Amino acid sequence: METQASATTPRGKRTRDAIVDAAAALMYVDGVAGTSVDKVLAASGAGKSQMYHYFRNKDQLVEAVIERYLEQILGNQPAIFALTSWADFETWTEQLLDVHRRAGAPIACPLGNLAGEVGDNPKLAPLVDRAYRTWESHLVRGLTTLRDKGELAPDADPARLAQAAMTSVHGGLLLAHVRHDLTALEDALRIALDYLRAHAVS
Amino acid sequence: METQASATTPRGKRTRDAIVDAAAALMYVDGVAGTSVDKVLAASGAGKSQMYHYFRNKDQLVEAVIERYLEQILGNQPAIFALTSWADFETWTEQLLDVHRRAGAPIACPLGNLAGEVGDNPKLAPLVDRAYRTWESHLVRGLTTLRDKGELAPDADPARLAQAAMTSVHGGLLLAHVRHDLTALEDALRIALDYLRAHAVS
DNA sequence: TAGCGGTTGTACTGATCGGTACAGTGGGCC
DNA sequence: GGCCCACTGTACCGATCAGTACAACCGCTA
Numbered sequence: 469m470e471t472q473a474s475a476t477t478p479r480g481k482r483t484r485d486a487i488v489d490a491a492a493a494l495m496y497v498d499g500v501a502g503t504s505v506d507k508v509l510a511a512s513g514a515g516k517s518q519m520y521h522y523f524r525n526k527d528q529l530v531e532a533v534i535e536r537y538l539e540q541i542l543g544n545q546p547a548i549f550a551l552t553s554w555a556d557f558e559t560w561t562e563q564l565l566d567v568h569r570r571a572g573a574p575i576a577c578p579l580g581n582l583a584g585e586v587g588d589n590p591k592l593a594p595l596v597d598r599a600y601r602t603w604e605s606h607l608v609r610g611l612t613t614l615r616d617k618g619e620l621a622p623d624a625d626p627a628r629l630a631q632a633a634m635t636s637v638h639g640g641l642l643l644a645h646v647r648h649d650l651t652a653l654e655d656a657l658r659i660a661l662d663y664l665r666a667h668a669v670s
Numbered sequence: 671m672e673t674q675a676s677a678t679t680p681r682g683k684r685t686r687d688a689i690v691d692a693a694a695a696l697m698y699v700d701g702v703a704g705t706s707v708d709k710v711l712a713a714s715g716a717g718k719s720q721m722y723h724y725f726r727n728k729d730q731l732v733e734a735v736i737e738r739y740l741e742q743i744l745g746n747q748p749a750i751f752a753l754t755s756w757a758d759f760e761t762w763t764e765q766l767l768d769v770h771r772r773a774g775a776p777i778a779c780p781l782g783n784l785a786g787e788v789g790d791n792p793k794l795a796p797l798v799d800r801a802y803r804t805w806e807s808h809l810v811r812g813l814t815t816l817r818d819k820g821e822l823a824p825d826a827d828p829a830r831l832a833q834a835a836m837t838s839v840h841g842g843l844l845l846a847h848v849r850h851d852l853t854a855l856e857d858a859l860r861i862a863l864d865y866l867r868a869h870a871v872s
Numbered sequence: 873t874a875g876c877g878g879t880t881g882t883a884c885t886g887a888t889c890g891g892t893a894c895a896g897t898g899g900g901c902c
Numbered sequence: 903g904g905c906c907c908a909c910t911g912t913a914c915c916g917a918t919c920a921g922t923a924c925a926a927c928c929g930c931t932a
Contacts, residue, residue, distance in 0.1 A: 583844055600848055719892095
């Protein structure tokens with residue numbers, strides 16, 4: 469769980485961050501197995517001694533990358549932290565779309581890309597699982613808030629609804645990814661939102 | 671597009687199939703980059719000369735694997751070829767679940783696993799896209815049949831509905847995969863089916 | 873100024889990667 | 903029976919892989 473050595477000085481922290489950032493960017497495009505440690509170090513400008521000073525091995529670097537992905541993802545959809553009305557949910561889906569409307573990056577969820585590859589790795593798979601659960605927990609919290617406010621039916625299950633929303637988001641992202649077309653994600657989000665609002669108290 | 675050499679004799683065809691089968695099984699678990707040609711050959715019992723006799727390079731082997739995946743997937747849900755009633759759609763989702771209820775195999779769609787990794791490979795990505803479209807086309811055909819029979823609303827769009835169903839299937843598969851729990855897929859399929867039937871003519 | 877621990881550069885290792893070279897072997901057809 | 907060609911086994915190549923060894927450096931405190 470712990471890193472080989474924690475960066476104590478600002479300089480060390482900067483180096484460690486640069487390595488993780490470079491790894492995150494490369495693995496987003498080429499996958500874990502397709503991204504060698506050497507490439508990461510070349511891209512980050514760090515040397516091999518730094519890499520193995522801060523990380524025990526490549527898998528531990530991937531662990532840090534997974535955490536970084538979650539931070540990036542949630543940071544790109546800040547509305548998810550304050551879902552207190554149906555309008556907030558609309559805003560959230562818009563933010564989700566805006567991330568991928570920005571050119572340059574491929575249409576894909578970095579965690580989703582990893583999910584397939586990491587599948588059975590007993591060290592990494594639980595981390596991906598936990599990241600998804602964290603993501604989903606914000607939706608659960610938002611839906612619970614709405615229910616407590618009386619805007620969601622009392623018998624609606626926030627956990628089930630949140631899981632349904634996550635399903636739509638990631639199914640939509642996957643389809644949009646392979647088609648290089650955001651339409652699939654837009655449709656998926658619209659349907660997901662309609663599904664949630666079907667449980668609203670009008 | 672063509673293979674390096676097509677297998678003309680039964681013996682050659684058997685060898686080629688063994689290579690593709692071994693590659694498909696290994697890449698299902700370890701991903702493309704995580705599966706070396708050497709491992710494939712060791713698992714299939716074939717030699718390196720066979721591999722490069724039938725395939726120009728590793729990418730071309732992956733092409734064959736993608737096609738094999740589509741065959742396997744559709745073969746595991748034969749109801750998709752004859753969707754002529756709402757009951758057929760129910761049967762289809764049941765078959766989809768049964769595949770993953772069988773122990774041994776990881777809960778995951780082989781194409782989905784590849785989708786993330788292959789993402790930008792200009793040679794492979796279109797093949798994955800095409801495989802998904804083929805898959806989806808069977809749903810479109812089924813929905814069109816229902817519409818023509820008057821069991822689906824005349825103004826319903828089979829293409830849109832089919833895409834929505836695909837989204838649910840793959841979102842559900844992804845979540846079920848990382849959680850090692852089929853519930854997410856079961857829920858997703860139930861919701862997708864409800865969504866489709868909401869457009870039914872009662 | 874001496875030392876100390878966090879940090880860094882570079883050279884290296886053995887294993888494995890994708891791909892090639894080449895000398896065969898097997899079975900069907902005349 | 904002899905030929906032909908699809909097919910096969912094995913040894914090899916340069917490049918790259920993850921990971922190690924080790925000497926040096928930096929900025930701080932005493």
